[in-house]
Amino acid sequence: MIEQRRILTTAIPGPKSQELQQRKLASVSTGVSTGLPIYVEAGAGGILRDVDGNQLIDFGSGIAVTTVGNGNQRVIDAVSKQIADFTHTCFMVTPYEEYVQVCEELDKRTPGDHEKRSALFNSGAEAVENAVKVARHFTGKDGIVAFDHAYHGRTNLTLAMTAKNMPYKHKFGPFASELYRVPMAYPYRWPGGPEHCEAEAFNYITDQIHAQIGEENTAAVIIEPIQGEGGFIVPPPGFLPALAQWCRDKGILFIADEVQSGFCRSGDWFAVDHEQVVPDIVVTAKGIAGGMPLSGITGRADIMDTIHPGGLGGTYGGNPVACAAALASIETMEEDDLCGRAKAIEAILYERLGRIAEKYEQVGEVRGRGAMIAMELVTDRESKEPAAALTGAINKACHERGLVTLTCGTLGNVFRFLPPLTIGDDLLHEGMDILEEAFSVAAG
Incomplete structure (x- = not known):
C-alpha cells in the first residue's frame, strides 16, 4: 500500500x-x-x-x-478472481452472469422506477453513439440536438456533437449529419445575466429547435447535466426539469450523458438526481468500473427492446473483467x-x-x-x-x-x-x- x-x-x-x-x-x-x-x-x-x-x-x-x-481492494480482488476464471468469450457468443449483473445494477440505480433495459460497451463515445442509434431507431426521426460547450467523444458522430474545435475536431471532418447545436444555459456567461438564464435559455433553445429542425424531425436532445470538458457548466435550477418535460410533451427523447458526472461524482448517484429528472436514456462510463474500460446505456424498456437482435453489441463490450471491476466499484460506492x-x-x-x-x-x-x-x-x-x-x-x-x-x-x-x-x-x-x-x- x-x-x-x-x-x-x-x-x-x-x-x-x-x-x-x-x-x-x-x-x-x-x-x-x-x-x-x-x-x-x-x-x-x-x-x-x-x-x-x-x-x-x-x-x-x-x-x-x-x-x-x-x-481499491474490492476491485483488485474481483478483477484477480475474474482473470483467473476467464478473460473473454464475447457476450454475443457465449454470455456470462457478470454482464447481466451490471445491467441489473444500472437498471436499478439510474433514475426512475419504470422498467428498464441496458447494454454495455467500452467507452463513453461508443455508448453515446449507441444511444443516438437507439433514439433514431425508436422514434423513426433523424435530428439530434446537442449544446454549446458539449463534449460527447472523439468518434466521427460524437465529434459532430462536441463543441470544441482544437484539439478535438480540427481537420477531422466532414462529420455526421442531422446533428444540431443550441446554446447552453451557462449562467456565468448568459448575456442577460445569471438571474435570467433559466427562463431565457429554455425559451430560446426550444424556439431554435422548433424553427431550425422541427419537433417532428427531432429524435433526441442529449445533454451533460454538468458539462465536463466544456467547463463544468451547471445549468440553473429548473432548466433540466423544464427541458425534460418539454421533450416528453413533444415526443422527443431526453438523453442524459452522465459519462463524467455519474456514479456518485456529483454527490448523487447521477447528476440528474439533484432535481429528480428522469431521462429516457442514460449514458454511463468513466467511474463505473474502477479504471477498467466499460460503458453502458440504460433506457426505458419500450425503447431499448425495439432494437432487433444483433443491432447492439461489440466484441469487447461488457468484457467480464471490466464487469467484475464495475460490480466491485458499485459495491464500494454503496457500502462506503x-x-x-x-x-x-x-x-x-x-x-x-x-x-x-x-x-x-x-x-x-x-x-x-x-x-x-x-x-x-x-x-x-x-x-x-x-x-x-x-x-x-x-x-x-x-x-x-x-x-x-x-x-x-x-x-x-x-x-x-x-x-x-x-x-x-x-x-x-x-x-x-x-x-x-x-x-x-x-x-x-
Whole structure:
C-alpha cells in the first residue's frame, strides 16, 4: 500500500520520466499528447507514484475514472478472481452472469422506477453513439440536438456533437449529419445575466429547435447535466426539469450523458438526481468500473427492446473483467457511502476555493457539485475576459509542486477538480495549499 502523502525526490518530471518521454516521442503518434509527462508506476487512494519515486496528489482521477481510488481492494480482488476464471468469450457468443449483473445494477440505480433495459460497451463515445442509434431507431426521426460547450467523444458522430474545435475536431471532418447545436444555459456567461438564464435559455433553445429542425424531425436532445470538458457548466435550477418535460410533451427523447458526472461524482448517484429528472436514456462510463474500460446505456424498456437482435453489441463490450471491476466499484460506492463523501469533498473545495476567490480578482466563478468542482479564471470580473494563459501557468506550477491538476473549458480558462472520492481530507487541504501557492506565483 502506498503511503498517502506527497513526496518529491526529484524535479517534476524526473530523469526516468524524461527518458520515457523521449521514448514516447520516438514511438507514439504526436496526436496522443500528455498534460503532465510523469510516468506512473503505482497508485493508491489519492496518490500517484512515478518511476522516479515522486508521489503526487491526484486531483484528476484519470479524468473522473478512478472514483473509488487506485488500489481499491474490492476491485483488485474481483478483477484477480475474474482473470483467473476467464478473460473473454464475447457476450454475443457465449454470455456470462457478470454482464447481466451490471445491467441489473444500472437498471436499478439510474433514475426512475419504470422498467428498464441496458447494454454495455467500452467507452463513453461508443455508448453515446449507441444511444443516438437507439433514439433514431425508436422514434423513426433523424435530428439530434446537442449544446454549446458539449463534449460527447472523439468518434466521427460524437465529434459532430462536441463543441470544441482544437484539439478535438480540427481537420477531422466532414462529420455526421442531422446533428444540431443550441446554446447552453451557462449562467456565468448568459448575456442577460445569471438571474435570467433559466427562463431565457429554455425559451430560446426550444424556439431554435422548433424553427431550425422541427419537433417532428427531432429524435433526441442529449445533454451533460454538468458539462465536463466544456467547463463544468451547471445549468440553473429548473432548466433540466423544464427541458425534460418539454421533450416528453413533444415526443422527443431526453438523453442524459452522465459519462463524467455519474456514479456518485456529483454527490448523487447521477447528476440528474439533484432535481429528480428522469431521462429516457442514460449514458454511463468513466467511474463505473474502477479504471477498467466499460460503458453502458440504460433506457426505458419500450425503447431499448425495439432494437432487433444483433443491432447492439461489440466484441469487447461488457468484457467480464471490466464487469467484475464495475460490480466491485458499485459495491464500494454503496457500502462506503461515496455520495456522502463527494458532498464532504464539495464542502472542503468550496471553502478553500472561496478563500482564493476573495484574494484574487482573476477568479470569476467557482461552481460545480460534489467532487466535480471548477474555478473559471478571467482577466477581471467586470469584463470576464478568459484568462487562458494564467490558467496554464497555474496548472504548470501545480504540476511542478506535485499536484496533478486538470484544466478544461471551451475557452481554455477553467480548472476542474476531480479527486478520487476515497482521498483523505489531509491530501485535499495540502492540494489546496499547493494551488494557493501556485496561484500566488503565477498571478503575482
